[in-house]
Amino acid sequence: MKILLAEDDPSVQAIALLALTRVGKHEVRAVANGQEALEAVATETFDLILLDVMMPIMDGFEACRQLKSNTATKDMPVIFLTAKAQVYEVQHGISVGAVGYILKPFDPMTLHKQIEEVLKSHAQAA
Amino acid sequence: MVIDELEQLKKEYAAELPQKLTHIHQAVDQVIQSLTHRRKVSWEALEGATHKLAGSSGTYGFKALSVIARYLEDLITENLIQSLGPQQAIAHLSRWYDTLSHEAHLAQAGSKSSKSSNSENKLASLKEHWASLETETTRRAA
Numbered sequence: 001m002k003i004l005l006a007e008d009d010p011s012v013q014a015i016a017l018l019a020l021t022r023v024g025k026h027e028v029r030a031v032a033n034g035q036e037a038l039e040a041v042a043t044e045t046f047d048l049i050l051l052d053v054m055m056p057i058m059d060g061f062e063a064c065r066q067l068k069s070n071t072a073t074k075d076m077p078v079i080f081l082t083a084k085a086q087v088y089e090v091q092h093g094i095s096v097g098a099v100g101y102i103l104k105p106f107d108p109m110t111l112h113k114q115i116e117e118v119l120k121s122h123a124q125a126a
Numbered sequence: 127m128v129i130d131e132l133e134q135l136k137k138e139y140a141a142e143l144p145q146k147l148t149h150i151h152q153a154v155d156q157v158i159q160s161l162t163h164r165r166k167v168s169w170e171a172l173e174g175a176t177h178k179l180a181g182s183s184g185t186y187g188f189k190a191l192s193v194i195a196r197y198l199e200d201l202i203t204e205n206l207i208q209s210l211g212p213q214q215a216i217a218h219l220s221r222w223y224d225t226l227s228h229e230a231h232l233a234q235a236g237s238k239s240s241k242s243s244n245s246e247n248k249l250a251s252l253k254e255h256w257a258s259l260e261t262e263t264t265r266r267a268a
Contacts, residue, residue, distance in 0.1 A: 009178050009181070009182055011138075011139050011142065011182045011186070012181060012182045012185060014135055014138075015132070015135055015139075015185055015186065018128070018131055018132065018135060022128045022131060023128055054174065054177060054178075082181075083177055083180055083181035083196075104180075104181035104182075104184065104185055105180075105181060105182075105183070105184025105185040105189075105192055106185055107185075108132060108185065109128075109132075
């Protein structure tokens, strides 16, 4: 898969990149906030967008909302990768169009599997 | 080997812990200064810093650090620590920071997963302290 990862914390970005490219064998482009994610999708197509929620400049919820309101990007599946575990935030994430959530801390050895499971359960529900 | 690369990243993360701790210390100090001088307290920086540490440290295998950081993040997010009087809030923040700092030093010392540091006991002690402060605050209000 070709994945866009938006994560502002360099240490989390580094371990997620390793998990997705070396363990998961995916192609990944990493950016640092929601605005950069929107800029990336303007020139490239991705099979999946992984968004952190709390990011500077533009947070993940707003980026997801804009991705879903754009006909060119609305079909790219979005998964939030976030430490926010509260139910209302999960619901908010889904309401702006995400297919699911993966909570931090995550296990770098199984992150790719978690992604597969989220996408699979979303496909089954659709 | 992926495992070796992960270990290397973990070592680098552990080496950055003092810097992360300094950032959190500054945020704690800012809150304490505002509480001390009865100024309006801005909790956002501390909430953001604990949020980041909780997410990143746990992902790198430092579970105890993650749990301790998440504990304060939750107290702030749920407006609980804000409900304490200034002195109690300062006491709890100071105790929390000491616990976090101790844990970070242990993690950095050996890049261990901090299982050996008795984190459950430390968290239990923080929660006990919190309960006593809450009881006192309730008693005073009554």
